Amino acid sequence: xxxxxxxxxxxxxxxxxxxxxxxxxxxxxQHTYDLVLLDIDMPGLTGVETAERxxxxxxxxxxxxxxxxxIAVTSSVQAHQRLRYSEAGINECVSKPVxxxxxxxAISHVTLPVATYE
Numbered sequence: 001x002x003x004x005x006x007x008x009x010x011x012x013x014x015x016x017x018x019x020x021x022x023x024x025x026x027x028x029x030q031h032t033y034d035l036v037l038l039d040i041d042m043p044g045l046t047g048v049e050t051a052e053r054x055x056x057x058x059x060x061x062x063x064x065x066x067x068x069x070x071i072a073v074t075s076s077v078q079a080h081q082r083l084r085y086s087e088a089g090i091n092e093c094v095s096k097p098v099x100x101x102x103x104x105x106a107i108s109h110v111t112l113p114v115a116t117y118e
Contacts, residue, residue, distance in 0.1 A: 021050035025060050037071050054066060069091050
């Protein structure tokens, strides 16, 4: 639950934590999110398989979630593995053990800044 700790420290809100790729797909079929953070080594569906199904849209997830930014957490960061992750639709990879600065960088790279008006 390191990511839950990071969420608390960074003040990130309205997050859901699930324990499997299928549970992630179920969430994405019911709700809209701004970002998906996947562990590559999840039970059941791997992070790669989950990302491929997210990108496929229906029937796996609602179509409005099919283009969500996806960040993978992995201990496998060799070039050929990163290529495979990219082919699956994963936008960024963060290596284990996760460092909060690296996670923040990945998030800022795949998301647009929120405009503020005065």
